[in-house]
Amino acid sequence: MFWRKKEHEFDEELQFHLDAEAEERAEAGLSSSEARLAAKRELGNVGLIKESTREVWGWMSLERIAQDLRYALRTMRKNPGFTATAVLSLALGIGANTAIFSILNAVILRSLPVEDPQQLVQIKLGEGGDGEVTNPIWEQVRDHQQAFSGVLAYSPDRFDLADGGESHFAEGLWVSGDFFRVLGVPAMEGRIFTKNDDQRGQGQGAMAVISYSFWQRNFAGDSSVIGKTIRLNRHTFEIVGVTPPWFRGLDVDRSYDVAIPIATEPILRTDESALDNRLYWWLLMIGRISPGESLPQARDRLNASAPEIFRATMPPGVPPQVQKEYLKTSFALRPAATGFSDTGGRYRIALFALMAIAGIVLLIACANTANLLLARAAARQREFSVRMAIGASRSRIVRQLMTESLLLSMSGAGVGFLFALWGSRLLVRLLSTSGNPIDVDLSPDARVLTFTIAVTILTAVLFGFAPAFRGTRLALNQVLKQGARSALQGGTRFNLGKALVMGQVALSLVLLVGAGLFLGTLRNLLTVDAGFNRHNVLLVKADLQQAGVGKPQRIRTYEEILSRLRAISGVESAATSLLTPITGAGWNGFTYPEGFTPQLERDSLIFLNRVSPAYFKTMRTPLLLGRDFSERDDLHAPLVMILDESTARHFFGQANPIGKTIGMDKRGGGSEKDLYHVVGVVKDAKYNRIDEARKRTAYLASGQDTDPAPMISYEVRSERPVEELIPSIRSTISGVNHGISLEFRNFETQVNESLLQPRIVALLSSIFGMLALLLAMVGLYGITAYSVARRRGEIGIRMALGAQARSVVWLMLRDVAVILVAGMSVGFAVSLGAGRLVKSLLYGVQPNDPVQLAGAAILLALATAIAAYIPARRAARIDPMAALREE
Amino acid sequence: MQLLQGTLDLLILQTLQAGPSHGHAIAKYIQRTSEDVLQVETGSLYPALHRLEAQGWIDSEWELSDKGKRAKFYRLTRTGRKQLAAELSKWEQLSQAMGRVLKPA
Numbered sequence: 001m002f003w004r005k006k007e008h009e010f011d012e013e014l015q016f017h018l019d020a021e022a023e024e025r026a027e028a029g030l031s032s033s034e035a036r037l038a039a040k041r042e043l044g045n046v047g048l049i050k051e052s053t054r055e056v057w058g059w060m061s062l063e064r065i066a067q068d069l070r071y072a073l074r075t076m077r078k079n080p081g082f083t084a085t086a087v088l089s090l091a092l093g094i095g096a097n098t099a100i101f102s103i104l105n106a107v108i109l110r111s112l113p114v115e116d117p118q119q120l121v122q123i124k125l126g127e128g129g130d131g132e133v134t135n136p137i138w139e140q141v142r143d144h145q146q147a148f149s150g151v152l153a154y155s156p157d158r159f160d161l162a163d164g165g166e167s168h169f170a171e172g173l174w175v176s177g178d179f180f181r182v183l184g185v186p187a188m189e190g191r192i193f194t195k196n197d198d199q200r201g202q203g204q205g206a207m208a209v210i211s212y213s214f215w216q217r218n219f220a221g222d223s224s225v226i227g228k229t230i231r232l233n234r235h236t237f238e239i240v241g242v243t244p245p246w247f248r249g250l251d252v253d254r255s256y257d258v259a260i261p262i263a264t265e266p267i268l269r270t271d272e273s274a275l276d277n278r279l280y281w282w283l284l285m286i287g288r289i290s291p292g293e294s295l296p297q298a299r300d301r302l303n304a305s306a307p308e309i310f311r312a313t314m315p316p317g318v319p320p321q322v323q324k325e326y327l328k329t330s331f332a333l334r335p336a337a338t339g340f341s342d343t344g345g346r347y348r349i350a351l352f353a354l355m356a357i358a359g360i361v362l363l364i365a366c367a368n369t370a371n372l373l374l375a376r377a378a379a380r381q382r383e384f385s386v387r388m389a390i391g392a393s394r395s396r397i398v399r400q401l402m403t404e405s406l407l408l409s410m411s412g413a414g415v416g417f418l419f420a421l422w423g424s425r426l427l428v429r430l431l432s433t434s435g436n437p438i439d440v441d442l443s444p445d446a447r448v449l450t451f452t453i454a455v456t457i458l459t460a461v462l463f464g465f466a467p468a469f470r471g472t473r474l475a476l477n478q479v480l481k482q483g484a485r486s487a488l489q490g491g492t493r494f495n496l497g498k499a500l501v502m503g504q505v506a507l508s509l510v511l512l513v514g515a516g517l518f519l520g521t522l523r524n525l526l527t528v529d530a531g532f533n534r535h536n537v538l539l540v541k542a543d544l545q546q547a548g549v550g551k552p553q554r555i556r557t558y559e560e561i562l563s564r565l566r567a568i569s570g571v572e573s574a575a576t577s578l579l580t581p582i583t584g585a586g587w588n589g590f591t592y593p594e595g596f597t598p599q600l601e602r603d604s605l606i607f608l609n610r611v612s613p614a615y616f617k618t619m620r621t622p623l624l625l626g627r628d629f630s631e632r633d634d635l636h637a638p639l640v641m642i643l644d645e646s647t648a649r650h651f652f653g654q655a656n657p658i659g660k661t662i663g664m665d666k667r668g669g670g671s672e673k674d675l676y677h678v679v680g681v682v683k684d685a686k687y688n689r690i691d692e693a694r695k696r697t698a699y700l701a702s703g704q705d706t707d708p709a710p711m712i713s714y715e716v717r718s719e720r721p722v723e724e725l726i727p728s729i730r731s732t733i734s735g736v737n738h739g740i741s742l743e744f745r746n747f748e749t750q751v752n753e754s755l756l757q758p759r760i761v762a763l764l765s766s767i768f769g770m771l772a773l774l775l776a777m778v779g780l781y782g783i784t785a786y787s788v789a790r791r792r793g794e795i796g797i798r799m800a801l802g803a804q805a806r807s808v809v810w811l812m813l814r815d816v817a818v819i820l821v822a823g824m825s826v827g828f829a830v831s832l833g834a835g836r837l838v839k840s841l842l843y844g845v846q847p848n849d850p851v852q853l854a855g856a857a858i859l860l861a862l863a864t865a866i867a868a869y870i871p872a873r874r875a876a877r878i879d880p881m882a883a884l885r886e887e
Numbered sequence: 888m889q890l891l892q893g894t895l896d897l898l899i900l901q902t903l904q905a906g907p908s909h910g911h912a913i914a915k916y917i918q919r920t921s922e923d924v925l926q927v928e929t930g931s932l933y934p935a936l937h938r939l940e941a942q943g944w945i946d947s948e949w950e951l952s953d954k955g956k957r958a959k960f961y962r963l964t965r966t967g968r969k970q971l972a973a974e975l976s977k978w979e980q981l982s983q984a985m986g987r988v989l990k991p992a
Contacts, residue, residue, distance in 0.1 A: 009949075010933075013910065013959045016952075017929065020911040023954070042929070049930045056937040 010053065018043055047390050055393070068403035075404055076411075082376060083408070086369045089775060090412025093362035094455055095419035096768065100355050102424045102448045106440045107253055107341045108348070109447065113246045115184025116288075117337040121295060123151070123285040123302070127332045132281040135262065135274055140309040141285060142176065142198070147301035148287035150182035155282045156251055159232040159258055159268075160543075160741050165734060167543070167741045170214065170257040171437075172232070173249060174283070177261060180209070180243065182288050183250075188212065190226040190241035197261040200275065206264050208237040212245040214257040232258065233268050234546040234739070250286070252341045253438045269545070272710070278315040286336055299333045306330050347431070350761050353838050357511060361768050362459065364507050367500045368775045369408065370463040374497050375786050377401070377471025384472055398468045405464025406457070413456040417444075420452075430760055433753040434745075470496060497786070498819055501779045505823025505864065506830060508772040512856035513831040514838070515769035517845050518762040520852060521691075524844035525755050531644075531685025532581065533620035537747035538722035539580055540714040540729060547739035554708040557737065562612060564732050565716060570725060572717045575615035576702055580713040582754050584688055591698075592663035592673065593651040606647055607687050607695045612702040616642075616682050618717045626658045626680030633701040640701055641676035647696040648681045657681055662698075676700070689754055691843045715747070722746055761841060773860065777867035784816055785871035795875050796883030805876035812872035813865075820864060824857055831856075895927070895935050897978060900963065900971040903945060907962040909952060910936060936961060944970050 021039035026032055043049070054064075076083045111117040123141065124131050133141075138153045145151055152175070159172040173179075177198035186192065192209060208230060219225045229236045237260060249256035262283070266273040274280040289298045310327050318326070377384075384397055424442050432438040542561065549557050558576055565574040579585050588607045598604040613629045616622075624645060633640050641662055648657040658680070663673040687695040718725055726744050733740055752759075788795070795808055835847020845852060902913050913936075914927040939945045944967035952958040963971065 009959070012957070014929075014933070016909065016956060016958045017911045019956065020909075020952075020954075020958075024915075044928065044930055049933055052930065053934045053937050056934050056941060 006057065010050065014043070014046065014049070048393070051393050051396060055395075065403070068400050069407065071400060072404040072407045076407065079376070082372055083411075085778070086372055086408050087411045087415060089365040089368055089778075090362075090409055090459060091415035091419060092771060093358075093365035093416070094409070094413045094452065094459065095416030095423060096358040097355070097362055097455055098417060098420035098448065098452045099423035099427065100351065100358050101451050102420060102442055102444060103427060103440065104351050104355060105445070105447055105451075106442055108351070109338065110252070110445065111337045112183075112250065112252075112339045118335070119149075119289045119291070120183075120336040121287050121289060121298070121333040122336040123287050124332045124334060125329050131284050133283050133285055134278050134281055134313065134315075135265075135283060136276065136278050136313040137309065138176070138262075138283050138285060140312055141302075142178075144305050144309065145287070145302055146305070147289075147298045149290040150178060150288045151285060152176050152179045152182040152287075153262065153283040153285050154179055154250065154259075155262075155284060156249075156254070156256075159260075160234070160546075161231060162741070163231055163234060164738055164740075165730060165742065167743050170232070171249075171254050173256045173259040174262045174265065175209075175259045177263070179259070182286070183247075185243055185247045187241040188244045189215075189223055190239070192241050192243070193259075193261055198263050200263045201266070206232075206235060206237040206267050207240045207261065208232070209241040209243060209259045210239055211243055211248065211256050211258070213248075213255060215242045230258070232260065233741075235267050237264075248439075248441060250284075250336075250339050252339045253440050254342075255439050255441075272545075278313055284340070287333070295333050295335070299331065302333075303330045342436075347757060349838070349840055350757050353761065353841060354764055356834075357514065357765055357768050360507050360511055361771055362455070363462075364504050364511075364772050364775045366459055366463040367504045367507075368779050370467055371497050371500045371779055371782055373401075373405070373463065373467035374470065374500075375782060377467045380471070388472075394472050397472045401468035401471065402460070402464050405460040405468070409456045409460040409463075412459070413452055417452055427760070427764075431756060433756065434749075436753070466496060497783055498815070501776075501783050502819050502823040502826070504772075504776045504779045505820055505860065506827035508769075508776040509824055509827030509856060509860050510831045510834060511765070511769040511772040512860055513827075513853060514834065515762070515765040516852045516856050517835065517838070517842055517847065517849075518758065518765045520845040520849075521841065521843045522755070522758045522762040525690050525758055528690060528844070530690060530751070531621050531683050534748045534751045536717055536719065536722055537618065538716045538718070538725055538729070539745045539747050539750060540716060540733075541580070541711065541743040541745070542714065542733065543711050543741040543743075544737070544739075545710045546741065547737045549710075549737065549739075551708060554710070555703065555705060558702070558708070558712055559612075561733055561736050562714070564736065565714060565729060568725065568728050568732060570718050570720045572719060573614050573618045574714060574716045575618040576612040576712050576714055577615055578610040578702070578705075578709060578712065580715075580750070581609075581619075581685065581687060582689065582751050584754075586688055589664055591651075594661045594663075596651045603650075605696075607697045608700060609687075609697065610700045610702050610705055615699070615715065618715045619685070620717075621685050622683045624681045624683060625656075626678070628680060629699075629701040629703070631703070634703040635706065637704070639674055639676045639704055640679045642680040642682055642699040643678055644682055644684045644697045644699075646684050646694055647698055648678070650696060690751065691755075691758065758841070758843070773863050776860070777863055780816060780819070780864045781867040781871060783819075784812060784868040785874075787815060788812055788871050788875040791875075792878060792883045795878050796880040799878065800880040800884065808876045808878075809869070809872045812875050813868055816864070816868040816872075820861060824860065828853065828857075894978075895931055896939060897971075897974045898925070898927075899932075899935060899939060899961075900944065900967060900974065903961060903963045903967070904971060907948075907950075907960040909958040909960050911958075913961070939967070943967075 018039050021042055022032070022035045025035035025038050030038060112120070114120070122131060123133075125133065132155075133153075142151055142153070154176065155174040157172045157174060158169040160167045161170050162168040175193065177193045177195045180187075180192035181194070187209070190209075193207070197207065210225075210230075215221055215225060218230075219228070225239055225242065228239050230239060231237070237258075262275075265275055274282060287298065287302075289295060306329070307327065310329055314323065314326060387397060388394065421442075421444070428438055428440050428442065542558075544554060544557065562574060562576055565571060579587060586607060587609070588605055590601070591604050591606055593604070596604070611629070613631060613633075616628055625648075626642070629640065629642065643651070643657060651657070651662070652660055657678045660678045662676045662678060664676065666672040666674055682699070684694060685697070686692060687697055716722065716725060716729065723746065729744075730742060733742060795811075798811075799808065831853065832848055839847060898917050899913060902908065902916050908916070910932055914929070914932055917925055917927050936945070936947075940947060940961070944964060945961045946964055947959050947961045949957055950960045
């Protein structure tokens, strides 16, 4: 309303000016009609005056925005093909960026939803040192620190909800009594733990606090849950509280189900309780810095009591040198506001690489849209000229065009946002496996929204600005006089278009090279000789902790189960191992091989596993020399060891390793050594990961274990699909002991899941690469088609003068060839640089691999050549007469 | 003769010092006083008037002109007066400096 009035008043003001001028001229002797005309001439372009005066009123009046929007919507509707292409390519670009950013945000950037998360710091042992501490250290810190307003300790674990047989795990947390209070997490139902719950064996009984989602899943949100019990690893715990839905634990990629006090640990681990163990590092400590205090202040105060804490927690039986080191340890603090994330650590580089790839896709989409807009701006020059002639200023038209661009990118962002909601969840689902479940809260927050909005605006500026300026740089009279088609000015527009397509070609090449490298990595990982055969092997993890089997009987129980498993029909062979290969679990030790002098300390470090007879047969790892372990390698026989090929060569060179001896430190410290006799050599096999560098490995005999662990892994090979064996294996094992908890996995699945990251990076980079290729094709098609249309007359003349169809096609393609060559040279340079950044994600391929580079270049050249050939051939079919008549 | 950038504002403020006036009269006054050397373009005059008004240096009211028609009269505000004084002394300095350079004594 206000603006209407203002407009109206201004009309009146100008009208008065006109009248006054006319009157003056009439007084000077002109006839009234002549005076009127003269006054009008004097006043000039009324539209322009109004426009530049309105400009003064405010850069953007609401009314004008509404006007621009209406106009922009009309233009979008008038060109549905253009609009759809632009919106779709922008949606893919913006969507891909938002999807990957929201994962990055969730696992790396976002603060925990607890009270003042920026006050939380992780307490570590030394800079760059480990985060885990022993319970004695924690108790010392808890009882003696003066540096924080509160401290807490916790440790993630899994608790078996099943009462025997196959395990059914809940995500568990061991927490200190003050855990929830320090974080500022209240109880939604019942109560949270208190400092009293840190008292050991106070007869408080076993209590648990459960998460909101666990409550909903298992108790349907029933508030009578308080006082009910659940079974964790076969022990009864009473539920005393439920936490609110927003608290999911401190690990951002796994939400917790059940939390129990650290003090109740002896209930679950009985004789192997770690509460007083000074060598078991399992708790993470977090402190809350008091308001007004800084991190260095808190650290210095904490370290004042460090010597005392470490003197009181000295691990037993360690060499004097290590003791001295231990006493000199100091605490370091690390901000912990964003929580802990295994995913963030493991997929960090991959996530950033994908973010960069998505960014490049968006750039290509921008270049593509800019090119479309440029071509359209050329077609709309007449429209712009007319508008300028009736008073629109150039900035007004630029603003109008920018509104259109913004509307395009906003539509793209809208569609892209939905696409991102779906895509990020899909991606996390792909990354999550049964062995390593990932559960990330991906609901978009303010940061994701801000990111998307910023990207949207940036996108609009990137693709909209240049075309808007180029498109409105016109000489009015010329355009109005000439036909729309031939009115294009000079070469500038076309050169900008060419530069854009060249950029697209360059970026597409980068993405294609990247996709090629990642695909090559995946192919290498899938076909690499891992040293074992991953097919037809079932892994059975048996946990004896709750089975009431004492340590001395463990070996016998393991062997009993093994012999019964071998008797099951369909089982080809079976074996045990302490560590399952390709799980990430590892064990290493220093060795003193006979006649070998290490240059560096780590030269004598090898990775170890303890396996039963027939392990190598079951895993299909070839025995190269000597013999396999046998039943006679027991506690009374001489200690034996089997080496892998590279370890044998490393220690003994060309000499026969069989019969050589290798010393290793006796368990429990001291300078005494066990002496092992090498009895066999096997082929190298992968230890932790398929993509690891060779790890020197040695195998010890399961029958010679003086301190058998309560858990063991069985490997069972069968000709039949291994899942069919599960029921008979389950009943066989519970026939031996009903209390053993079991977990079944297909070894092939296990290996494939360990290749998840390369698989997903390869998949996504290929999809993005294809997308880029498609956009580059659209770009080249567009620019060639445009050039054909522009040069119709010229082509007509050439053909009339006798040019052959082939030479006309070449004439059109020549430009394309120049763009391609220029774009690819830039693309090569960028690829080589970018390849180095992702080197840690590659396996067995080099970023400058000529075959990879050539492959990507040929693919790109072929695809774009086809895209350009279609309109170029159309040029050859131009009827010269028709073309010339049009001129 | 085209006006120098920024000088139109000064001329308008100066003109209004004599008393309230409407757009047409302001243009004519400048033209006349400069003995037709300075031509005030309508396309610059009105944006300038509205800008000065937005800045608060002048304000306006609809009144009857001497011919008895409704016209928009602009008048100098108090800040406008201060602004005029400041602009004038700046202009003095500038023209003296220009003079010294162009016609050295």
